[in-house]
Amino acid sequence: MTTRTAEEARTGRSERFDPSRYEQQWRDRWAADDLYHADDADPKPKRYVLTMYPYPSGDLHIGHWYAATAPDIVARLHRMRGENVMFPMGFDSFGLPAENAAIDRGVHPAIWTAANIDRMRAQFRTMGCMFDWEREVVTSDPGYYRWTQWLFLQLYRAGLAYRAMAPVDWCPKDQVVLAREQVEGADRHCWRCGTPVIKRDLEQWFFRITNYADEMLSFAGLDYPEPIRLMQTNWIGRSEGAEIDFPVEADDAAPIRVFTTRPDTIYGATFMVLAPEHPAVAALTTDERRSEVEAYVAAARRETEIERLSAEREKTGVPIGAFAVNPMTQQPIPIWVADYVLPGYGTGAIMAVPAHDERDYAFAARYDLPIRYVVQPPDGAPQGQPFIAHSADEVLVDSGEFSGMPASEAIGAITRQLADLGLGGPAVSYKLRDWLVSRQRYWGAPIPIVYCPEHGAQPVPEDQLPVTLPEDVDFAPTGVSPLQSHEAFLAASCPVCGADARRETDTMDTFVDSAWYFLRYCSPHDERQAWDAEAVARWLPVDVYTGGAEHAVLHLMYARFFVKALRDMGMLAFDEPWIVLRNQGQILGEDHQRMSKSRGNVVNPDELVARYGSDTVRLFLMFIGPWDQGGPWNPMGIEGVHRFLGRVWHLAQPAAAGEMPGSQGPNGGQLLGTVEELERALRRATHATIAGVTDDYGAFRFNTAVAKLMELSNAIHRAREAGIGGSSAYGEAVDTLLLLLAPAAPHIAEELWARRGREYSIHTHAWPEADPALAVADTVELPVQVDGKLRDRLVVTRDTPADEVERLALASQHVQRYLAGRAPRRVIQVPGKLVNVVTPDA
């Protein structure tokens, strides 16, 4: 693929290692040959390898390279192993940054986005990944968001999309509502811009993800990183307990229902607390208490969540003057309102059991409310503190007929009795909330709904999709979506009666776009349907999905929900979007800090590619450390990897005729063994490397895979120095090294493969098979330990019998020194591994 310089041709010396001479040419050839297109009709076993598509922010960051190289290696490995691999790429192109660019610079979001995509696509191409660009999806294309809207309508028809007035988290900077999982940190800031969020009441669209809370707790058959499972499980937050009705001491007042995980402690419920938002507050507050309660509720509602800086802060509350009745003790208990009870969890009302709950205890202590112990603390339990029963052995006291019963048993017994009395029963509560999808922004998929004065909210008929974004809009920095003032967009007619209607101006959360993009890759150009059922049946579920762990509870759960909902509508025949999930770590700056422009520690991949070539950058990123861990950038380290590829370059060159055997290095001619022994050792290294690298790639251990490739290249180098450069073992070693290197460093592997006269393309060549018989050595070096400490080594043939090994070990002078003439107490042998002599001293 490259031509020799005049000097190289004249001197006959092998060419200088210069990736810029061949990398681009090979990428062009692969593209021209459609080498990486995944054909639906290919009968080979399918493999769908997916990596999270990026937001088109403008430039490819070194982090994109890090994220994409690993799945590219895996995709290429599977392909060389004879599978039909789909490895697509696209752009998550709706979202706020485009709109901000429009406001700041007066560029239309569509123009800005398209320019960024062009730029990033070109940068992606320099990576030499096997992306199938014919399948590219761009979520802001009407051809894509039409189907996002269509999916909204399917969810609406299935009762999984609904509209509700709700207090929502609002980002005052971005002027949008946020879903619960988009509010982060103790100070409750916006996931995107970091601004502290506030509460607002708004009518919004929700998806009923909570219908699938239980099913999403099951990870059966899925291979997720443990931390991700835990985060999702905690996010769903399932608690089992009981709902209990507490009658209210007031004429014709409805009872108040509470949720508790500890119904066994009900005899200790000495007061009740309502969330400030609870509807019963207004109804039950007595006249004497009204002004104080209203002031408290107003203050609580005005309070931004950031003021809850710490869970340690003093609890506050006021009594509303009314009383409920503890249904077990029949005692009246005061009803309080306090903001430590949350409106969105359980029923927004609790029975307070200060003796056995820390929060209730703190509240009771502050307001001097009665504390009644109903679970017997073990002897020695600290006094003057709440006692949280954990052990099943703890026994109820002061609990009527249940006294003496173990607490664990009482949970069921008391719940049953309450159910018999018609006062509630077992219940399950979740922390997970429904997914709020309305965004008050322009650059997103419009929600396909119109509002008729007569017929209310009506879905846009499917044949009228897409509801397209108008292009002639003003992006004044008002923070208000330009759609709200666009008369032509607003004007619609009611699908039921044809009367003038108003179009919904909110657009969808961009996480809706990404909840199904992996389906669209199967038939990205289909204009008649969201996806081709046959193609989806062929490719899905995704076999391996890779991306950042920051999506543990956002994107990942939304996509799981979509697949399950669509399955229940009969549109998909599988339960989970992906089987194997792997997360990459983060590449840090040289200073071990997060890369950022303000720190000036950003590494630009374009400059690195210009200087070292794509293969070096890829390989170095994989060599930094465990892929799921990330690590700091090391500018010297990349030189080491570049040197390695330079050595491979020279080792794999077909030398001029006659030059090959016995290149005379310092050891030239002075063989360190017979030719047969040297060749056998090289073959052993070759086959051990095949086995090791294959394992490592498959297990995402790229750093050790690269180390093994370096070891093989060192072995090849030594073999050449030792004079067996012309042997078939040498040729096999070099060819194998190139094949094993091909997934990680595709350009140099292809170039050297061609130079060695092998058939194009190395990337369609079969993956090498390790011969286990060749991979093992016939002699082994056994460490000899005395009392577990290394004292000597024995070199024996692999089949030396155990008693002979023991005899040799005991004969060792180093062992004798410690035995001092005594007989060993024991001798432990791990066959082929080590010998340990245990002395009488041990």
Next chain:
RNA sequence: GGGCGAGUGGCGGAACGGCAGACGCGCCGGCCUUAGGAGCCGGUGUCGCAAGACGUGCGAGUUCGAAUCUCGCCUCGCCCACCA
């Protein structure tokens, strides 16, 4: 405060309960060069002239044998954070 994860040379990091430090960087010495660089050869955990001793955050334990398993503590990172 709770949950999870991690602490190994000067640095990034290797190590199915079995030779700690693979591989690479850096550093030291050498070869080659007018020189520098590149390239190549050798060395490089700590202490010690050596024999050897000591070494995986700290302290215990299990084991013939622990970086690895168990318990307690310290430090760092991530997630959650009044979820009844």
